[in-house]
Amino acid sequence: xxxxxxxxxxxxxxxxxxxxxxxxxxxxxxxxxxxxxxxxxxxxxxxxxxxxxxxxxxxxxxxxxxxxxxxxxxxxxxxxxxxxxxxxxxxxxxxxxxxxxxxxxxxxxxxxxxxxxxxxxxxxxxxxxxxxxxxxxxxxxxxxxxxxxxxxxxxxxxxxxxxxxxxxxxxxxxxxxxxxxxxxxxxxxxxxxxxxxxxxxxxxxxxxxxxxxxxxxxxxxxxxxxxxxxxxxxxxxxxxxxxxxxxxxxxxxxxxxxxxxxxxxxxxxxxxxxxxxxxxxxxxxxxxxxxxxxxxxxxxxxxxxxxxxxxxxxxxxxxxxxxxxxxxxxxxxxxxxxxxxxxxxx
Numbered sequence: 234x235x236x237x238x239x240x241x242x243x244x245x246x247x248x249x250x251x252x253x254x255x256x257x258x259x260x261x262x263x264x265x266x267x268x269x270x271x272x273x274x275x276x277x278x279x280x281x282x283x284x285x286x287x288x289x290x291x292x293x294x295x296x297x298x299x300x301x302x303x304x305x306x307x308x309x310x311x312x313x314x315x316x317x318x319x320x321x322x323x324x325x326x327x328x329x330x331x332x333x334x335x336x337x338x339x340x341x342x343x344x345x346x347x348x349x350x351x352x353x354x355x356x357x358x359x360x361x362x363x364x365x366x367x368x369x370x371x372x373x374x375x376x377x378x379x380x381x382x383x384x385x386x387x388x389x390x391x392x393x394x395x396x397x398x399x400x401x402x403x404x405x406x407x408x409x410x411x412x413x414x415x416x417x418x419x420x421x422x423x424x425x426x427x428x429x430x431x432x433x434x435x436x437x438x439x440x441x442x443x444x445x446x447x448x449x450x451x452x453x454x455x456x457x458x459x460x461x462x463x464x465x466x467x468x469x470x471x472x473x474x475x476x477x478x479x480x481x482x483x484x485x486x487x488x489x490x491x492x493x494x495x496x497x498x499x500x501x502x503x504x505x506x507x508x509x510x511x512x513x514x515x516x517x518x519x520x521x522x523x524x525x526x527x528x529x530x531x532x533x534x535x536x537x538x539x540x541x542x543x544x545x546x547x548x549x550x551x552x553x554x555x556x557x558x559x560x561x562x563x564x565x566x567x568x569x570x571x572x573x574x575x576x577x578x579x
Contacts, residue, residue, distance in 0.1 A: 250291040259287035310340045310548065311363040319464060319492060320520040321537060322369055325391060328541035329367060336549055338364075365548045367391055387551035391544045392535075394436040394561075401551070403544045403562045405535040407437050407517075410566045411444025413533070414487040414515045417568075419452045421513060421575045423485030426457040429472045429497065431464035431489035438464075438489050441517060445487050458483060462493060469496020477504055477512070484512060491516035491523045491532055498528060498573070514573040517566075529572035536564055 256263045261280055268276040269284035276284075287293075310333055315322060326342075333340050341363065365387045381388045382400060390402040418426045428445050431438045442459065449457040460476055462468035469488060473496065476483055488494035494516035498508060506512050516523060519534035547560050 250288075250293040252293070254291055255284060255287045255293050258291060259283040307362040307364055308338050309363045310338050311343055311366040312340050313343050313366065313368045315344075315369060319490060319518070320522070321392075321490075321518045321535070324537050325369060325541050328538045329391075329545060332542050332545040336545065338549075365389070365552050367544055367548060368393070387548055389544045389548045391540060392437065401547050401560045403540050403547065403560075403564070404436070405540065405566050406563050407440035407566075408444035410517060410533040411441045411446075411487070412448045413566075413568060414441075414517075415445050415448035415452060415457075417515060417531075417574060418485035418487065418513060419449070420577060421485070423513060424453070425481060425483045426453075426485040426487065427460060427476060427483035428457055429460045429462050429469065429476075429486060429488045429493050431462065431468075431493065433461060441487075441489055462489075464490050464492060466492045466496040469493035470500045471496075473497040473500035473504075477501060477506065485514075486512065487515045487517075489517060491518045491520045491530060494530055494532070494573075495522060495528055498530070509573050509575045513575060519569050523569070524571070531571045531573045532569050533566040534569050535566055540564060 252263050252266045256266045259266070259280075261283060265276055265280050266284050266288075269281045270288075312326065312329060314326060330340050363386060366381050366389075368388060368390045369392065388400045390400060390404075392404055394402045394404060415426070426449055428442055430442055433439070433442075446456055446459065449455075458476075460472050462472045469492065472493070476486075477500070486494070486497060488497060494514055497514060501508060501512055508514060514530065516530045516532035519532045522528060523530040523532050543562055543564070547562070551557060
C-alpha cells in the first residue's frame with residue numbers, strides 16, 4: 234500500500250524520481266506505470282489511480298524525451314503558424330491543439346518568419362523530431378514542404394496550397410465563395426464591382442479572386458477592377474482612400490478577408506458614405522468582429538473547426554501508415570448575410 238511506504242516517498246524527494254520508483258511505491262509493474270501515462274493506454278482505473286497517487290507522492294513527471302528515444306516516437310506535431318493579424322488563424326490553432334491533445338499528441342508552434350538573409354525559422358522543426366507537420370502559413374514556399382516530405386515527415390496544409398507541393402491539404406471552397414460574391418453584388422444592382430486582394434501569392438487570394446472575376450465578366454460582360462492590397466485592416470483602409478475618390482468609384486466591393494472589409498467600412502464612413510445604400514460590401518472568413526453591431530458585415534464562413542479536425546485526422550492516418558494517399562479536401566463555405574448588402578428588389 235502507498236500509505237505504508239511514506240519513508241520511500243520522502244527519501245525520493247531528494248532526487249529525480251523514476252518510473253521504477255513509482256512502480257515500487259504503487260505495487261505495480263514498470264510497464265503499468267508507462268501505460269497509465271499513455272493516453273488510451275490499456276490499464277485499469279484502479280491501477281491508474283495507484284500510479285497517479287504514487288507519482289504525486291514522489292513528484293514524478295514522465296520524461297517524454299526519454300520515451301521518444303525508446304519508441305522512436307516523439308508525440309510532437311509541428312504547427313507552422315503565420316505572423317498575421319487574422320483571428321481565423323487563432324481559431325484554427327485552438328481547434329488544432331484541442332484535436333491533437335484528444336489523440337495523445339503535443340504540438341510545437343513554429344512561427345513562420347523570413348529573415349533579412351533569406352533564412353527561415355522552419356528548420357527548427359527538424360531539431361524537435363516532430364512526427365508530422367501542419368502548415369498554416371499562406372506564404373510558405375513549396376521547397377520547405379518538400380524538405381519535410383524528403384525526411385518522411387507527413388505534412389498537411391491547412392487552409393492553403395503551396396504551388397508545386399504535392400501534399401495533403403484541407404481548404405475551404407474559395408473559388409465558389411468568389412462566384413457567389415459576384416452573383417450577390419450583381420443581383421443587387423452593382424455595375425462597378427471591384428475586388429480588394431490580399432497577398433497575391435497565396436492560394437486563398439488567387440482562388441477567391443479568380444472565382445469573382447470570372448463570374449463578374451460572365452454576368453456583366455467586362456471584368457471587375459482589382460486592387461492589390463494585403464491581408465490587413467490597414468490595407469483595407471488604404472484601398473478605400475484610393476478607390477472611393479475615383480471619378481467613377483466602385484459601388485460594390487468583395488474583399489479577400491473580413492479584416493480588409495472592416496478597414497474599408499471605417500474609412501467609407503469617415504468619408505460620409507452610406508453602407509449599403511452607396512457602397513455594398515462582402516468579406517470572407519466570418520471573424521468575430523464581422524458580427525459586431527458596428528459592422529454587421531455580410532461574409533462567407535469557413536467551418537474552421539472541421540477544417541482543423543480533418544487536418545489532424547489526415548495527418549495521424551499518415552503517421553500511423555493507415556493511409557498514404559495524398560488527400561486534397563475542399564469544404565464548402567456558407568454565406569452569412571448581414572447588413573452590408575441591400576435587400577433584393579422585385
